[in-house]
Amino acid sequence: MQFSTKQVNPEKLRTDCAVVAVQNGKLAGAGAQALDQALGQALIGALGRGDLGKRVGATQLVSLDGNVQRVLMVSLGESAQASDRQFVDACTAAYKSLATTASRDATSWLHEVAVEGRELDWKIQRSVRVARDTTYRFDRMKSKPDPAPKGPARIALAVGSAAEGRAAVASAQALANGMDLAKDLGNLPGNVCTPTYLADEARRLGKAHGLKVQVLDEKRMAALKMNTLLSVAKGSAQPPRLIVLEYRGAGARQAPVVLVGKGITFDTGGISLKPGAGMDEMKFDMCGAASVLGTMRAIAEIGPKINVIGIVAAAENMPGGRASKPGDIVTSMSGQTVEILNTDAEGRLVLCDALTYAERFKPAAVVDIATLTGACVIALGHHHSGLFCREDDLAEDLIAAGRTAGDTCWRMPLDDEYQEQLKSPFADMANIGGRDAGAVTAACFLARFTKQYPWAHLDIAGTAWKSGAAKGSSARPVPLLTEFILARAGN
Ligand code: BES
Ligand code: MN
Ligand code: ZN
Numbered sequence: 001m002q003f004s005t006k007q008v009n010p011e012k013l014r015t016d017c018a019v020v021a022v023q024n025g026k027l028a029g030a031g032a033q034a035l036d037q038a039l040g041q042a043l044i045g046a047l048g049r050g051d052l053g054k055r056v057g058a059t060q061l062v063s064l065d066g067n068v069q070r071v072l073m074v075s076l077g078e079s080a081q082a083s084d085r086q087f088v089d090a091c092t093a094a095y096k097s098l099a100t101t102a103s104r105d106a107t108s109w110l111h112e113v114a115v116e117g118r119e120l121d122w123k124i125q126r127s128v129r130v131a132r133d134t135t136y137r138f139d140r141m142k143s144k145p146d147p148a149p150k151g152p153a154r155i156a157l158a159v160g161s162a163a164e165g166r167a168a169v170a171s172a173q174a175l176a177n178g179m180d181l182a183k184d185l186g187n188l189p190g191n192v193c194t195p196t197y198l199a200d201e202a203r204r205l206g207k208a209h210g211l212k213v214q215v216l217d218e219k220r221m222a223a224l225k226m227n228t229l230l231s232v233a234k235g236s237a238q239p240p241r242l243i244v245l246e247y248r249g250a251g252a253r254q255a256p257v258v259l260v261g262k263g264i265t266f267d268t269g270g271i272s273l274k275p276g277a278g279m280d281e282m283k284f285d286m287c288g289a290a291s292v293l294g295t296m297r298a299i300a301e302i303g304p305k306i307n308v309i310g311i312v313a314a315a316e317n318m319p320g321g322r323a324s325k326p327g328d329i330v331t332s333m334s335g336q337t338v339e340i341l342n343t344d345a346e347g348r349l350v351l352c353d354a355l356t357y358a359e360r361f362k363p364a365a366v367v368d369i370a371t372l373t374g375a376c377v378i379a380l381g382h383h384h385s386g387l388f389c390r391e392d393d394l395a396e397d398l399i400a401a402g403r404t405a406g407d408t409c410w411r412m413p414l415d416d417e418y419q420e421q422l423k424s425p426f427a428d429m430a431n432i433g434g435r436d437a438g439a440v441t442a443a444c445f446l447a448r449f450t451k452q453y454p455w456a457h458l459d460i461a462g463t464a465w466k467s468g469a470a471k472g473s474s475a476r477p478v479p480l481l482t483e484f485i486l487a488r489a490g491n
Helices: 030-038 042-048 084-098 120-135 166-187 195-209 218-223 227-233 279-302 347-361 374-380 392-405 416-422 438-447 478-488
Strands: 002-007 018-023 059-063 070-075 105-108 154-159 212-216 241-248 257-267 307-317 328-331 337-340 365-370 385-389 409-411 455-459
Touching (some): 030 042, 070 084, 120 166, 166 478, 195 212, 195 241, 195 257, 195 279, 227 347, 241 347, 257 279, 257 478, 307 347, 337 347, 374 438, 385 438, 392 409, 392 478, 416 438
Parallel strands (some): 105 154, 257 307, 365 455
Antiparallel strands (some): 328 337
16 A cells, blocks of 8 residues: 655545545544535535434545545544544544445545644554554465455545655554564464574565674574573474664664564463463464564664664474473573473563673663563553563653554553562572562563663563454554654654
8 A cells, every 4th residue: 555645736636535534523624624615515515414423433435426536534523632542443444444445546634633632743644554554464374365455555645735744654654564564473373483484584674674683593592501592492393593683773882772572483381381272372472573573674664863673582482302391490691590480481581581682782771572471461451561660761751652652551560579479499580470460570580680771571462462353463562662762763
């Protein structure tokens, strides 16, 4: 799907479908109103007949003869100012409805809606992102692709001058490209998307976007004493990989932001085997890694003046004759020893060595992203990602970025009191802290490996993918991370 900004002369406009919003009983925006004038008030007339529902996201298609063949009207409800969510819901409904028409192109005025506290660029970005989101398909694994959906190939956003909003369209496209990558990687099955596959994907990304990419194999990891990471992969026939991508948008002396993603390409639980029901969803246990690759892609396409390092800790967690067993003790790269009481708490084991490795970049901040605990899903459900952070300013930046991007996180505690639960009689710590506050003790485990830099942990177990009929990766938190990095770069 192609997007552009366009200065529209409503008298001369030719389009298969014009998309306008109705807010508080009126056509939203001067552009949409001018269009209606040019159409001889056909839209006001249609509105007067009262067919358009008042519920946010209700749509009505008006067929016309002439250069504008149809107009799709979408309702934003009865308040003068829409919320972020109402705007997104209305855009979603509009683009879904648009895709059921035979329109080959469309011209949209949706960004003329009044959204509380949001500027034009935000509305343009969100409108483009929603369009891309609603048209995403994953049919790569089908022998015959699903029949091509109807709907426009080109969407023009009507603005005052063509330069207006152009950068917003470009950055929204870059973000959507990053999200598509994260979705594709998440949706690929575990037999295709292995640690080796993730490494190859990172190399492709590096080539296409000029990122430096380094892949550490088992030998290199052993030399670095990454024994906790290696312990997770021991039961699998798939070799683990530590993948490092570097985006350099600022001077070499500027300390980078480092993103660290959990890349368990399938999590059986290992010897502490998971129950069978729904285990297929553990192919999504690499969504943290996918979000790092997706964010690196978006950032590389946008080109902000900041340095960003992406690290992916990739392994498959399997039972087997060589697999780690409950009670095994391993020495992490940091030198701290860990008693593996449950082999299903493997995410923290791959992350802790990757977080120690991150020290060498002398980071300004490190954010790790992981589908880490079922307990986080119990605590927060599927709306907010869990945020764990010692530093208030870093936490606030991430929360704000999440709000702007519509990809929110909610701060959780990280007090030292919880560290007690990780005590082991035999090693420096155990890898589990019992049932109580499971998301917090998992974060507390990681905290022991991140004392050298400002650090935040995002537990995305509840937000990274959807179950049920709409099963699939959500690409969260690519929007949050991209917004966070752009804001830090001063964009
Ligand atoms: N990948 C899982 C966490 C998970 C479970 C995410 C369900 C999304 C849905 C993780 O590796 C895991 O198994 N965690 C255990 C930790 C426990 C053994 C302390 C869990 O949450 O049960
Ligand atoms: Mn697990
Ligand atoms: Zn896992």
